[in-house]
Amino acid sequence: MLIGKKVRLQPNRGQERDFFRFAGTNRFAWNESLAFYEDVYRSGGGYATLADLMKHLQDMKHNYPDYKWLLEVPEAITKQAMKDLLKSYRTYYKERDPLHPERYKPKFKKRGKCTESFYQRTDNIRKTDDTHIKITGIRKPVKCTMLRGVDLPKNIQNPRVTFDGKYWYLSYSFEVEEAAIVDYARGTLGIDLGIKDFAVFSDGRHFANINKSPEVRRLRRLLKRLQRQVSRKYEANAAVDGNGKKVFHKTANIRKIEQQIRMVYRRIANIQRTYMYEVAGAVMRTKSRTVVLEDLHVKGMLQNPRLARAIQEENLSEFRRILTYKCERQGTELVLADRWYPSSKTCSCCGHVARDLKLSDRIYKCAICGLVMDRDENAAVNLERYPEMVSKTKTA
Numbered sequence: 001m002l003i004g005k006k007v008r009l010q011p012n013r014g015q016e017r018d019f020f021r022f023a024g025t026n027r028f029a030w031n032e033s034l035a036f037y038e039d040v041y042r043s044g045g046g047y048a049t050l051a052d053l054m055k056h057l058q059d060m061k062h063n064y065p066d067y068k069w070l071l072e073v074p075e076a077i078t079k080q081a082m083k084d085l086l087k088s089y090r091t092y093y094k095e096r097d098p099l100h101p102e103r104y105k106p107k108f109k110k111r112g113k114c115t116e117s118f119y120q121r122t123d124n125i126r127k128t129d130d131t132h133i134k135i136t137g138i139r140k141p142v143k144c145t146m147l148r149g150v151d152l153p154k155n156i157q158n159p160r161v162t163f164d165g166k167y168w169y170l171s172y173s174f175e176v177e178e179a180a181i182v183d184y185a186r187g188t189l190g191i192d193l194g195i196k197d198f199a200v201f202s203d204g205r206h207f208a209n210i211n212k213s214p215e216v217r218r219l220r221r222l223l224k225r226l227q228r229q230v231s232r233k234y235e236a237n238a239a240v241d242g243n244g245k246k247v248f249h250k251t252a253n254i255r256k257i258e259q260q261i262r263m264v265y266r267r268i269a270n271i272q273r274t275y276m277y278e279v280a281g282a283v284m285r286t287k288s289r290t291v292v293l294e295d296l297h298v299k300g301m302l303q304n305p306r307l308a309r310a311i312q313e314e315n316l317s318e319f320r321r322i323l324t325y326k327c328e329r330q331g332t333e334l335v336l337a338d339r340w341y342p343s344s345k346t347c348s349c350c351g352h353v354a355r356d357l358k359l360s361d362r363i364y365k366c367a368i369c370g371l372v373m374d375r376d377e378n379a380a381v382n383l384e385r386y387p388e389m390v391s392k393t394k395t396a
């Protein structure tokens with residue numbers, strides 16, 4: 001199975017300039033190839049192939065002095081941009097939806113609107129010493145202390161250098177033989193995911209919603225303030241054109257605040273990601289043979305404002321992605337409970353289903369057997385029993 005890794009690079013100033021140049025070339029090759037592809041198609045030439053795209057760019061850089069600079073950038077970068085584009089078209093043709101014809105359609109990459117990144121040749125990537133790594137096209141090896149004492153795997157796949165607005169990273173994936181075998185300490189662990197708490201385990205542990213932590217609240221307030229500032233500044237600097245329409249433009253100050261906004265977003269995303277890895281780690285440390293999650297989490301979401309809901313959904317799917325690969329690696333079975341399984345409404349003691357349970361009922365009180373239990377803990381216990389329930393109904 002495939003494992004992904006990401007390590008931070010610490011380029012010096014000159015190297016960083018080259019990184020930006022390479023990322024710009026990646027964007028250029030993508031955009032140029034996209035325009036060419038569309039041209040060929042429109043003029044009845046069918047679907048351009050990789051060879052067609054490469055020939056087009058070759059012609060440009062050898063025949064037009066304006067594009068001579070392309071010769072100074074590793075060819076693997078532009079070639080990969082074309083491969084990425086064609087892959088993107090394949091996805092588009094496969095997923096194309098007549099109701100939303102523009103969805104999945106490859107778009108032009110705009111500077112500042114897309115992740116700065118470029119491809120690395122797999123056969124050229126290597127450590128030169130314990131803290132430096134050779135990047136194609138960059139003369140001196142780039143500093144990377146995160147690889148200290150660790151060897152790069154032999155079978156590296158798809159290495160990329162990316163910029164997150166602050167730091168540069170090298171990411172790559174590699175194949176490992178098989179899942180590690182552990183001594184299981186537990187049969188099944190049920191996990192109820194929600195809004196009040198991020199996760200409640202069927203062993204009774206609660207993991208708070210990180211979005212409600214003081215630090216994230218503070219950052220969200222800061223974000224609001226900066227966003228208000230920036231829109232005020234846009235208004236203040238707006239001019240009116242000949243047609244009486246407002247024209248906005250960026251000042252150095254606006255650029256500065258927008259960069260600050262990106263940094264706050266980045267910080268929030270990092271906190272969320274770290275936390276999800278922490279909770280996923282706690283799941284793995286229970287050494288369960290099986291882990292059960294709900295398939296689609298709709299519970300309680302409807303009451304949430306739209307944006308908060310979107311964020312929450314994104315977080316939950318990211319968490320599930322992390323858990324999926326961690327489980328795969330450890331040989332744990334991951335079961336997604338059917339979304340209609342009444343995990344919240346069922347009494348985990350007697351099995352009675354309380355149809356009238358409201359979202360505001362934080363405590364589950366059973367009218368039949370008298371069980372009194374935290375609502376989410378009750379749901380987690382029911383999820384733990386889910387595999388058993390399913391096999392029962394199958395045999396019945």
Ligand SMILES: [Zn+2]
Pocket residue numbers: 347348349350351352366367368369370371
């Ligand atoms: Zn009961």
